[in-house]
Amino acid sequence: MAAVTLKNVIKRFGVFEIVHGANIDIDDGEFVVFVGPSGCGKSTLLRMIAGLEDISDGEIAIGGKVVNDVEAADRGIAMVFQSYALYPHMTVEQNLSFGLRMTGNPKADTERRVKRASEILRIAELMKRRPRQLSGGQRQRVAIGRAIVREPQVFLFDEPLSNLDAELRVQMRVEISRLHKELGVTMVYVTHDQTEAMTLADRIVVLNAGNIEQIGAPLDLYDDPANRFVAGFVGSPKMNFLAAKMVGADNGAAVVELVNHRGARLRKPLSDALPATGGDVVLGVRPEHFFDAGQGDCDLTLKADVAEHLGSVSYVYANSGTGGGREELIIEREASRHRANGDDLVVSIKADRSLLFDATGARIR
Amino acid sequence: MRYQNATAYRFLAPYLLIFSIFWLWPIIDSFLISFQATRTVPWRFAPTFNWGRLIGDPAFFNALKNTLLILVIQVPVMISLAIVMAVLLNSPLLKARGLFRFAFFAPVVVGEVAYSAVFRLMFNLDYGIINKLLNGIGLPSVDWFTNVTPAMAVIMMAVTWRWAGYNAIILLAGLQSIPEDVYEAATLDRVSKVKQFFYITLPLLKPIIVFCAVLSIIGTMQLFTEPFLITERGGPGGGTETLGLLLYRQGFRSLNFGYASAVAYTMAGLAIAISLVQIWLTREPK
Amino acid sequence: MTSHSRVSRSQARLGRSIALHLFLTPLALVWLFPLWMMVVFSTMPDNGIFSPDIELLPHGNFLDNVSNLQRGTNFIGAIGISVSVAVTYTFLSVMLTSMAGWALARYNFFGKGMVVAIIFGTITLPYAVVLIPQFIMVARDFKLANTWVALIVPPLFNSLGVLFMRQSFSMMPHELFDAAKVEGVKEWRIFLFVALPLARPMLAALAIILFLASWNNYLWPLLINSKPGAMTAPVALGTLIGLTKVSWGGIMAGAVMLTAPMLVVFVLLQRHFVAGIAAGAIK
Ligand SMILES: Nc1ncnc2c1ncn2[C@@H]1O[C@H](COP(=O)(O)OP(=O)(O)O)[C@@H](O)[C@H]1O
Ligand SMILES: [Mg+2]
Numbered sequence: 001m002a003a004v005t006l007k008n009v010i011k012r013f014g015v016f017e018i019v020h021g022a023n024i025d026i027d028d029g030e031f032v033v034f035v036g037p038s039g040c041g042k043s044t045l046l047r048m049i050a051g052l053e054d055i056s057d058g059e060i061a062i063g064g065k066v067v068n069d070v071e072a073a074d075r076g077i078a079m080v081f082q083s084y085a086l087y088p089h090m091t092v093e094q095n096l097s098f099g100l101r102m103t104g105n106p107k108a109d110t111e112r113r114v115k116r117a118s119e120i121l122r123i124a125e126l127m128k129r130r131p132r133q134l135s136g137g138q139r140q141r142v143a144i145g146r147a148i149v150r151e152p153q154v155f156l157f158d159e160p161l162s163n164l165d166a167e168l169r170v171q172m173r174v175e176i177s178r179l180h181k182e183l184g185v186t187m188v189y190v191t192h193d194q195t196e197a198m199t200l201a202d203r204i205v206v207l208n209a210g211n212i213e214q215i216g217a218p219l220d221l222y223d224d225p226a227n228r229f230v231a232g233f234v235g236s237p238k239m240n241f242l243a244a245k246m247v248g249a250d251n252g253a254a255v256v257e258l259v260n261h262r263g264a265r266l267r268k269p270l271s272d273a274l275p276a277t278g279g280d281v282v283l284g285v286r287p288e289h290f291f292d293a294g295q296g297d298c299d300l301t302l303k304a305d306v307a308e309h310l311g312s313v314s315y316v317y318a319n320s321g322t323g324g325g326r327e328e329l330i331i332e333r334e335a336s337r338h339r340a341n342g343d344d345l346v347v348s349i350k351a352d353r354s355l356l357f358d359a360t361g362a363r364i365r
Numbered sequence: 366m367r368y369q370n371a372t373a374y375r376f377l378a379p380y381l382l383i384f385s386i387f388w389l390w391p392i393i394d395s396f397l398i399s400f401q402a403t404r405t406v407p408w409r410f411a412p413t414f415n416w417g418r419l420i421g422d423p424a425f426f427n428a429l430k431n432t433l434l435i436l437v438i439q440v441p442v443m444i445s446l447a448i449v450m451a452v453l454l455n456s457p458l459l460k461a462r463g464l465f466r467f468a469f470f471a472p473v474v475v476g477e478v479a480y481s482a483v484f485r486l487m488f489n490l491d492y493g494i495i496n497k498l499l500n501g502i503g504l505p506s507v508d509w510f511t512n513v514t515p516a517m518a519v520i521m522m523a524v525t526w527r528w529a530g531y532n533a534i535i536l537l538a539g540l541q542s543i544p545e546d547v548y549e550a551a552t553l554d555r556v557s558k559v560k561q562f563f564y565i566t567l568p569l570l571k572p573i574i575v576f577c578a579v580l581s582i583i584g585t586m587q588l589f590t591e592p593f594l595i596t597e598r599g600g601p602g603g604g605t606e607t608l609g610l611l612l613y614r615q616g617f618r619s620l621n622f623g624y625a626s627a628v629a630y631t632m633a634g635l636a637i638a639i640s641l642v643q644i645w646l647t648r649e650p651k
Numbered sequence: 652m653t654s655h656s657r658v659s660r661s662q663a664r665l666g667r668s669i670a671l672h673l674f675l676t677p678l679a680l681v682w683l684f685p686l687w688m689m690v691v692f693s694t695m696p697d698n699g700i701f702s703p704d705i706e707l708l709p710h711g712n713f714l715d716n717v718s719n720l721q722r723g724t725n726f727i728g729a730i731g732i733s734v735s736v737a738v739t740y741t742f743l744s745v746m747l748t749s750m751a752g753w754a755l756a757r758y759n760f761f762g763k764g765m766v767v768a769i770i771f772g773t774i775t776l777p778y779a780v781v782l783i784p785q786f787i788m789v790a791r792d793f794k795l796a797n798t799w800v801a802l803i804v805p806p807l808f809n810s811l812g813v814l815f816m817r818q819s820f821s822m823m824p825h826e827l828f829d830a831a832k833v834e835g836v837k838e839w840r841i842f843l844f845v846a847l848p849l850a851r852p853m854l855a856a857l858a859i860i861l862f863l864a865s866w867n868n869y870l871w872p873l874l875i876n877s878k879p880g881a882m883t884a885p886v887a888l889g890t891l892i893g894l895t896k897v898s899w900g901g902i903m904a905g906a907v908m909l910t911a912p913m914l915v916v917f918v919l920l921q922r923h924f925v926a927g928i929a930a931g932a933i934k
Pocket of ligand 1: 018037038039040041043
């Protein structure tokens with residue numbers, strides 16, 4: 001078992017800098033998820049930890065030892081790939097044991113490890129099959145089994161569930177969680193799916209275009225995002241962003257006018273310095289933080305376009321009408337308590353259930 | 366980028382060694398030899414000795430003319446035939462596809478010596494099956510090998526027979542990579558099959574056709590075995606002498622390595638020119 | 652759609668189908684004719700070949716023709732040489748070119764761009780260019796004329812296998828190789844136990860094409876191994892063509908012996924053949 005530390009890690013492909021100085025401390029036994037949109041550098045970061053990509057600058061340490069110049073095989077890691085990367089010409093058993101056989105591990109020990117992995121993952125009855133005779137979920141198990149067999153100090157997962165259908169994905173998510181509890185080893189997990197990140201992680205690293213936007217526990221990111229990007233990325237459906245303008249200060253609180261909502265105003269107490277009066281700001285409100293008319297600090301009158309009923313809740317897609325520019329909002333309502341098709345809908349927002357960002361997207365607390 | 370020099374060169378070394386000794390160095394060496402007088406001992410640097418002789422040598426121009434003549438007639442005929450074969454073999458209406466494929470593709474495995482022998486025998490003046498069949502339908506025998514034109518025709522027929530199927534294989538693979546829905550869309554637009562061929566198949570196949578043409582030109586340019594064996598060392602009277610044969614004669618009969626190298630480099634020049642034309646023909650439109 | 656138009660549509664299809672077969676069948680027969688005549692000639696006595704009658708069916712003289720041939724030149728021995736050379740050459744060439752193709756597909760290394768440029772930039776140069784220096788080097792400098800090495804080693808320069816295998820390896824998901832690397836498997840073992848087994852169909856195609864090329868190779872063996880007893884089968888057969896007192900039935904029997912095994916291989920392994928040729932892995 002081992003902690004993983006990244007210090008100012010930079011990655012360049014030719015002249016393109018893909019990762020701009022990542023600093024991450026992963027504790028021993030922790031489950032950390034790297035999340036971010038496609039192409040933001042998650043896989044590159046993970047592959048640098050694995051030793052599959054060179055580190056252009058900075059330092060990576062595993063278990064206290066700098067591994068920049070250590071071969072992938074000697075870093076005490078195991079990796080599960082998005083495509084599973086099972087050897088198609090070998091049986092499941094051969095897939096599991098291949099690495100150990102090739103590196104001269106004693107036969108009895110190899111057998112013991114393969115048996116243990118097959119028990120943990122309940123794939124014992126598949127041992128004689130080839131990958132093409134397995135379902136997607138079974139392949140995924142074998143791929144994880146191949147990692148377990150290595151008895152690594154750190155597990156690395158690169159979008160391991162993205163090739164599975166929705167139902168299997170949930171099921172495997174639970175399995176991976178269980179595995180983490182059972183083995184208690186450090187796991188680093190890459191995904192673009194924020195739901196996966198929220199449900200699996202002890203801590204989440206949010207990446208955007210090669211920069212770390214924020215590191216924190218799932219609920220901390222949800223409640224207290226550092227900036228507009230994180231606020232928008234974490235939570236589903238996405239947070240609504242309402243254009244606003246600073247119109248004055250009131251006793252240490254900012255008074256903002258929602259420019260697309262007929263001059264509706266919200267008084268928001270802040271601990272940071274207040275933005276300049278007249279400046280543009282953005283108010284973030286999650287879909288689940290709209291209240292019935294009169295129950296909050298500021299009422300908004302909207303036109304409801306479409307409603308989606310999910311059973312437990314409904315999502316209403318509404319717009320701000322013609323009072324200023326048109327703004328689209330998603331609002332969560334209790335099931336069946338909505339109207340759509342251009343009906344008026346009055347909702348209320350609360351100062352302590354909304355977040356304020358400046359024009360650059362930085363959070364104003 | 367991760368550099369793995371040691372590992373990479375360990376995999377590459379055996380091949381690169383052979384490649385350098387038996388291909389790369391000879392390419393350079395051949396060029397150098399062409400500037401030397403090689404029938405003196407030791408060889409002597411004489412830049413115009415071979416090249417000067419080359420541009421005034423009627424035998425060279427005869428071989429060049431014959432080679433080009435074969436090129437401009439045989440290659441287009443063969444490529445057209447190969448396109449026809451490929452398109453028809455690709456037709457969903459075709460029955461006994463396996464038999465037809467066998468008929469057209471089988472010559473690909475036949476060695477030059479074996480088929481040269483057969484063609485030589487088939488076109489024999491008095492006893493060849495071709496003349497017998499001509500007589501059978503009331504036509505006179507043709508003296509295939511004592512006149513230049515029919516001798517050339519035999520060479521071209523032989524080469525076409527041997528290589529048309531080879532090109533058809535490449536073209537067929539190209540045809541099969543054209544997505545079916547393109548044709549379905551055209552059919553829905555009431556584009557006739559013939560028009561589909563000219564306006565869809567041919568343009569999409571163009572890079573492959575050009576590729577086949579270049580392969581064929583470079584192959585035919587080096588034509589050696591057929592005039593060596595079928596028309597007996599380029600007969601009649603040098604009428605089917607090719608650059609390949611001239612190179613053989615100069616290099617390995619007269620042991621005139623310098624001059625033969627100059628002939629070889631003439632071929633290389635032609636090949637480079639052809640390749641440049643290929644690049645130009647298949648360039649991406651701007 | 653009305654039933655009327657359906658009928659006329661299927662009639663049109665039938666018409667097209669008939670036209671197709673009417674055109675293609677004679678062409679196929681013309682194409683098969685030389686091969687057929689090779690078989691017919693190989694079974695006829697010489698006085699039958701050189702008679703005024705039209706003979707289109709095989710006779711029973713094949714074995715006599717073989718012994719006639721054997722009297723003119725040790726053809727059976729030459730076939731032995733050809734088989735051994737082709738097998739060895741094929742094995743070596745497949746190994747060398749797939750190793751090189753693997754290196755080019757998998758690694759970044761100093762000089763890679765130059766290696767690729769040189770290999771593929773010279774690929775369309777005519778073989779004739781290197782013929783003379785190769786001959787001088789092998790025959791005069793190395794004194795290897797009329798040896799097996801001379802037949803097998805120089806033609807190993809062929810770079811089409813490199814191109815073909817590089818393409819094959821780079822089309823494989825590289826995560827497979829990364830997975831093995833993370834597991835600590837050495838690169839040469841990844842090559843041997845992961846990459847090569849996955850490339851089996853491509854290797855088969857390449858091997859068939861290389862074997863055929865070696866089996867039919869004429870010019871180089873003609874130049875370098877011209878001594879009786881060191882000749883390959885095509886060279887041995889070629890020496891007879893053009894001689895005046897020679898058994899043409901024997902020559903044809905030799906041609907059949909050269910061709911028939913390849914035809915059988917072709918029929919059995921057509922898929923690999925076609926794959927190999929379609930990838931441009933010949934010449
Ligand atoms: N080998 C490479 N060479 C050049 N650019 C690369 C290479 N690998 C990845 N990239 C680039 O790096 C960026 C990050 O890629 P990646 O880490 O795979 O993103 P993610 O996994 O977050 O989707 C992308 O813009 C990608 O195009
Ligand atoms: Mg990725």
